[in-house]
Structure formats: C-alpha cells, structure tokens
Amino acid sequence: MIAKTLISAAMLASVVTAGPISLVRDLREYKTDVEIHSSCNSTQRRMLQKALADTFEVASFAKEYVVTNGPEDPVFQMYFGKEKEAYSTVVGVWDSLLTSNKEGVLLRCDNPDGNCGQPGWRGHWRGDNATSETVICDLSYTDRFYNEYFCMNGYTVAGFPLGTHWSIDLIHRMFHVPAITNELVGHYSEDYASALELAEHNSTYSPMDSDALQAFAAHVYAVEIAQGGETCIGQVAQDSHDHDHASASTASTTPSAAASAAQSCHTHVDGAAHCEDDNATAYTTIASAAAETSDANAGKDCHTHADGTIHCV
Numbered sequence: 001m002i003a004k005t006l007i008s009a010a011m012l013a014s015v016v017t018a019g020p021i022s023l024v025r026d027l028r029e030y031k032t033d034v035e036i037h038s039s040c041n042s043t044q045r046r047m048l049q050k051a052l053a054d055t056f057e058v059a060s061f062a063k064e065y066v067v068t069n070g071p072e073d074p075v076f077q078m079y080f081g082k083e084k085e086a087y088s089t090v091v092g093v094w095d096s097l098l099t100s101n102k103e104g105v106l107l108r109c110d111n112p113d114g115n116c117g118q119p120g121w122r123g124h125w126r127g128d129n130a131t132s133e134t135v136i137c138d139l140s141y142t143d144r145f146y147n148e149y150f151c152m153n154g155y156t157v158a159g160f161p162l163g164t165h166w167s168i169d170l171i172h173r174m175f176h177v178p179a180i181t182n183e184l185v186g187h188y189s190e191d192y193a194s195a196l197e198l199a200e201h202n203s204t205y206s207p208m209d210s211d212a213l214q215a216f217a218a219h220v221y222a223v224e225i226a227q228g229g230e231t232c233i234g235q236v237a238q239d240s241h242d243h244d245h246a247s248a249s250t251a252s253t254t255p256s257a258a259a260s261a262a263q264s265c266h267t268h269v270d271g272a273a274h275c276e277d278d279n280a281t282a283y284t285t286i287a288s289a290a291a292e293t294s295d296a297n298a299g300k301d302c303h304t305h306a307d308g309t310i311h312c313v
C-alpha cells in the first residue's frame with residue numbers, strides 16, 4: 001500500500017514565495033508496508049504476509065503496553081532498567097518500527113547471496129549488498145510459529161530462542177535494516193539471560209538492545225495477549241552464564257556442541273555472523289530438556305565475534 005504524501009511538491013511550490021528554508025524539494029514517497037519480493041511464490045507470500053501482520057501486532061502491543069504502564073512497570077524495568085529516560089527511547093523504537101518509511105524495505109526468497117545453503121540458515125540481512133533487504137530461507141517456513149502458538153507445547157520466553165515465532169524473528173531482522181530505527185538498535189547483549197543482566201547492572205544500552213526489545217515484546221505478548229501467565233515466561237537456565245569460547249576455525253571444521261545445534265544465522269555490519277538455535281527440532285529438544293531436567297546445554301545461542309571467536313551462551 002502506497003500512501004502519497006499529502007503535500008505534493010507542486011502544491012508546496014505554489015505556496016512558497018521565497019526564503020532559504022522554503023526550498024522546493026522532492027518529497028519522498030511514503031510506504032507503510034514491507035514489500036514481499038517477486039521471488040517469493042504464492043505460498044511464501046501468504047506465509048510472509050501473515051508473519052508481517054504478526055510482527056506488527058506484537059510491536060503495536062509492545063508500544064501500547066509501554067505507553068499504558070510507563071517506565072516504573074516491573075516488566076519494563078526487568079528488560080530496560082530503572083532509568084525513566086528509557087521510556088522515550090523504547091516508545092520511539094516501537095514507533096519507528098511501526099511507522100518508519102518502508103520504501104525499499106524488502107523480504108526476498110531467492111537466496112541472492114547464496115547464504116541459505118549453509119546448514120541451519122533460516123534467513124539473513126543482506127548487509128552491504130543491499131542494506132534494506134532481508135532474505136528468508138526455505139527452512140524458516142517449516143520452523144517458525146505464528147502468534148497463536150505463543151505458550152503452546154511448553155514454550156517459555158526464557159527457555160526458547162527469541163526467534164521461535166515469526167513475529168519476534170522479523171522484529172529482529174527489521175532492527176538490522178538501517179531505515180527502521182536509523183541504526184539506534186544494536187546488539188548489546190547476547191541472549192535472553194544477558195539482556196536481563198544488562199538491564200539489572202548496566203542498563204544504559206538496554207532500551208536500544210535488540211535482544212531486550214525482542215524479549216520484552218515476547219513477554220508482554222505472552223502474558224497479556226496469549227494469557228500464558230508466569231508459566232509461559234519461565235526461568236533462565238541455572239548455568240546459562242557459563243561462557244564457552246571456541247576458535248572459529250575449530251568450529252567451522254569440527255563444530256562444537258553449541259555450533260552443531262540448529263541455528264539461524266545472519267551477518268552483522270562488522271561482518272560477524274550471529275547464529276541462534278531455532279529450528280523445530282531444537283524446539284522439541286529444549287521442550288523435553290526443560291521438562292525433564294534443566295539441561296543447560298540444550299538450545300545454546302552462539303555469536304561469531306569480529307575477532308573470529310565463537311561465543312556461546
């Protein structure tokens with residue numbers, strides 16, 4: 001859907017007489033919606049349309065929750081810390097995601113960079129190759145869940161990958177597109193547990209932390225919309241703060257336990273690959289692990305840092 005800007009350049013020219021500020025300029029076209037590229041077939045298009053609608057539903061509710069409950073709300077403070085200035089940043093992030101000009105923002109299905117062939121890749125931001133484009137790989141269509149699935153089958157916000165649902169995954173992917181938040185949002189934590197840690201001890205960057213924003217959105221949706229209660233939030237695994245470090249070369253030839261798990265990967269501006277466990281098998285594995293014991297090795301999140309180390313949490 002394309003909404004033309006109300007004041008056209010021609011109208012502006014007729015009103016404007018003189019003065020340096022009143023320069024006649026080409027106003028940009030404003031697009032409300034993310035485009036689905038022609039490389040997506042009818043099935044992919046229908047699924048992506050639903051996924052995008054889910055994304056906007058979750059983001060709208062996240063904003064509504066913040067606006068309604070303010071910065072002293074315990075859930076707000078859990079993810080964004082106690083500085084009340086965080087409020088405007090968080091509202092602004094959701095508003096930007098919802099209303100920023102989507103001109104050129106594209107989801108595509110044709111694997112133009114060849115990354116979908118890599119094991120476990122479910123999609124990626126195209127980075128320098130096309131900053132406003134995101135590739136959705138075939139595996140996404142078999143592994144991700146729609147919003148209705150929140151709190152089903154043992155899912156917990158704390159115990160499952162953030163990208164379990166299409167909506168949260170696409171929120172993450174949209175945060176990588178510069179036009180969405182003008183690069184305000186970045187990765188300042190590694191996963192759910194470290195996002196909570198950041199909010200508790202060092203919250204300056206929490207309101208612009210991708211994982212904190214995703215986790216907050218999942219949390220308020222799970223409780224308020226899906227009505228899953230505390231059970232659907234769950235607990236962070238006990239030793240989730242034990243960090244494994246492995247060299248990238250080791251991991252690429254003989255994958256470590258963490259790196260061999262099903263992962264969803266994309267590449268950051270600095271060239272670092274960011275992978276998260278999140279296929280359906282991982283889902284089941286984590287669900288049964290969580291049910292039996294709190295096996296902390298199930299469902300790890302790994303990042304490859306710019307220095308080549310892989311960091312798993």
Ligand SMILES: *[C@@H]1O[C@H](CO)[C@@H](O)[C@H](O)[C@H]1NC(C)=O
Binds near residue numbers: 041044
């Ligand atoms: C669309 O593409 C997917 C993945 O290649 C394929 O499984 C599916 O059958 C296609 N759908 C149609 C309607 O062609």
Ligand SMILES: *[C@@H]1O[C@H](CO)[C@@H](O)[C@H](O)[C@H]1NC(C)=O
Binds near residue numbers: 112124125126129
């Ligand atoms: C950009 O394109 C190059 C060449 O096709 C490819 O090697 C690289 O992985 C691509 N970058 C991303 C982020 O996909």
Ligand SMILES: *[C@@H]1O[C@H](CO)[C@@H](O)[C@H](O)[C@H]1NC(C)=O
Binds near residue numbers: 189202205
């Ligand atoms: C606080 O977080 C920022 C961003 O992650 C980091 O650069 C900084 O070192 C942290 N400070 C402390 C005291 O942990």
Ligand SMILES: *[C@@H]1O[C@H](CO)[C@@H](O)[C@H](O)[C@H]1NC(C)=O
Binds near residue numbers: 279
């Ligand atoms: C999911 O991940 C598991 C490993 O954890 C792997 O064996 C399986 O093939 C993956 N499934 C898909 C559909 O990629």
